[in-house]
Amino acid sequence: MPRRLYELCGADERLRFSPFCWRVIMALVHKQLPFESVPWHFCEKDALAFSGQEPPQARKVPVLEDEDGTVVSDSLEIMKYLDRTYPEHPLIGTGQARARLDFIRHWSETQLAPAIMTCVIADVHDVLTPEDQAYFRESREARLGNRLEEVQDLEAGKERLHQALSPLRALLADSPFIDGEGPGAGDYLAFGMLMWGHITGRHVLLDEDDTVQAWFERLLARADKAGIEHVRAADINGYVTG
Amino acid sequence: MPRRLYELCGADERLRFSPFCWRVIMALVHKQLPFESVPWHFCEKDALAFSGQEPPQARKVPVLEDEDGTVVSDSLEIMKYLDRTYPEHPLIGTGQARARLDFIRHWSETQLAPAIMTCVIADVHDVLTPEDQAYFRESREARLGNRLEEVQDLEAGKERLHQALSPLRALLADSPFIDGEGPGAGDYLAFGMLMWGHITGRHVLLDEDDTVQAWFERLLARADKAGIEHVRAADINGYVTG
Ligand SMILES: N[C@@H](CCC(=O)N[C@@H](CS)C(=O)NCC(=O)O)C(=O)O
Ligand SMILES: N[C@@H](CCC(=O)N[C@@H](CS)C(=O)NCC(=O)O)C(=O)O
Numbered sequence: 071m072p073r074r075l076y077e078l079c080g081a082d083e084r085l086r087f088s089p090f091c092w093r094v095i096m097a098l099v100h101k102q103l104p105f106e107s108v109p110w111h112f113c114e115k116d117a118l119a120f121s122g123q124e125p126p127q128a129r130k131v132p133v134l135e136d137e138d139g140t141v142v143s144d145s146l147e148i149m150k151y152l153d154r155t156y157p158e159h160p161l162i163g164t165g166q167a168r169a170r171l172d173f174i175r176h177w178s179e180t181q182l183a184p185a186i187m188t189c190v191i192a193d194v195h196d197v198l199t200p201e202d203q204a205y206f207r208e209s210r211e212a213r214l215g216n217r218l219e220e221v222q223d224l225e226a227g228k229e230r231l232h233q234a235l236s237p238l239r240a241l242l243a244d245s246p247f248i249d250g251e252g253p254g255a256g257d258y259l260a261f262g263m264l265m266w267g268h269i270t271g272r273h274v275l276l277d278e279d280d281t282v283q284a285w286f287e288r289l290l291a292r293a294d295k296a297g298i299e300h301v302r303a304a305d306i307n308g309y310v311t312g
Numbered sequence: 313m314p315r316r317l318y319e320l321c322g323a324d325e326r327l328r329f330s331p332f333c334w335r336v337i338m339a340l341v342h343k344q345l346p347f348e349s350v351p352w353h354f355c356e357k358d359a360l361a362f363s364g365q366e367p368p369q370a371r372k373v374p375v376l377e378d379e380d381g382t383v384v385s386d387s388l389e390i391m392k393y394l395d396r397t398y399p400e401h402p403l404i405g406t407g408q409a410r411a412r413l414d415f416i417r418h419w420s421e422t423q424l425a426p427a428i429m430t431c432v433i434a435d436v437h438d439v440l441t442p443e444d445q446a447y448f449r450e451s452r453e454a455r456l457g458n459r460l461e462e463v464q465d466l467e468a469g470k471e472r473l474h475q476a477l478s479p480l481r482a483l484l485a486d487s488p489f490i491d492g493e494g495p496g497a498g499d500y501l502a503f504g505m506l507m508w509g510h511i512t513g514r515h516v517l518l519d520e521d522d523t524v525q526a527w528f529e530r531l532l533a534r535a536d537k538a539g540i541e542h543v544r545a546a547d548i549n550g551y552v553t554g
Contacts, residue, residue: 170412
């Protein structure tokens, strides 16, 4: 059977914006493994029963179903599985390389994620199906203790994002990618987070002349080359970007 | 001849507070290489002529003079030299491990350094010799465009430091060290920055129950075990810490 990636999507199923799913998309591109994308909405917990994630409310994407029927969930577990099963072009590496990747993962999750959330959390809501919108608002507002529209603050978020990206920006002065001469898991973890904002946001989050933007576009070009679609909400709705 | 490390020190030569020198001290401990510390003050540019750093105003520590007379300056260059010359217990590693270390280095320099600077820049001034105080004030105030006493803001600095440490704090929930089960260069780069604040500051910068503090103390215990002194300004002057 074909390799399948279950992916979060918006009301318009061309909108794929999960940071964790983008990590895996880029990992599959990296390994040159073709796959079919299966669109998934937050409220379709039943459709993920096969993944073994329990209880149902704990079911999340990405979930990869490989050609031989192997099922793996969680972006990092999927990357580890891919390295074990398709060892060429290692994503994660071993020893110190693997340990240090964990630092980059935590940076992306503790610094990039809250900054991008501040930029786009209400915009994310707006791209969802009506049923998902209700679920997303209720679950996220309970977590945040505030209305999505109060949490979203584009200028504060962009400022925070700019700060959070300082190590990447400094690194790009000497190296084309986090993982060195070519991209690897270090790059994909950060890229996934930025795709969350890129796909859902009404505005561009980075300055045009930011070297991080150029790095982001280099990775986007790799996705393009592999035939991966990345339609933005701004493209569909005709929002003004800038 | 004995292995020598030229190190920045305060008016009291027991005060060793350079973040870049601490990286190398920990690297030498890691490799179990004994060394003699040679105290150096900012204004002693002539004493570093042998290091080949030109022009004189560009002369910086750490400088390592190895047993066979090899001279290396710059903390990262010294680590690379140590890995080449004493390959057991690699500090830096190769390939992805080396590339990802660079991310950690830039995080320590773009996020930890400015936060700690905000906590202690005037305290650093206060521990120097009178001649170094004049040089430090003039050079740093020109760079910062402000008086050292205006830049130092303990509460703002601690807040910024807490934020900057978020990836390390998250990582320590699953792993004892940045580099994995045992410490490595990833740990020493961050530790060095924190030692800058620890040695010069009048106050403790981390919360007592912060897991980063426990990690910091684990590394400090390794220095202790190797007989490395780390007298604090607060110990000498009897400042109240807290
Ligand atoms: N640690 C997981 C996180 C996955 C995750 O949070 N996925 C989100 C979509 S971005 C999800 O499926 N959430 C389901 C929900 O909130 O109900 C990974 O790395 O894959
Ligand atoms: N990139 C160097 C930086 C070394 C550095 O900045 N050293 C400072 C002491 S912390 C110094 O010697 N400064 C001399 C000066 O400012 O004149 C390294 O990693 O070793």
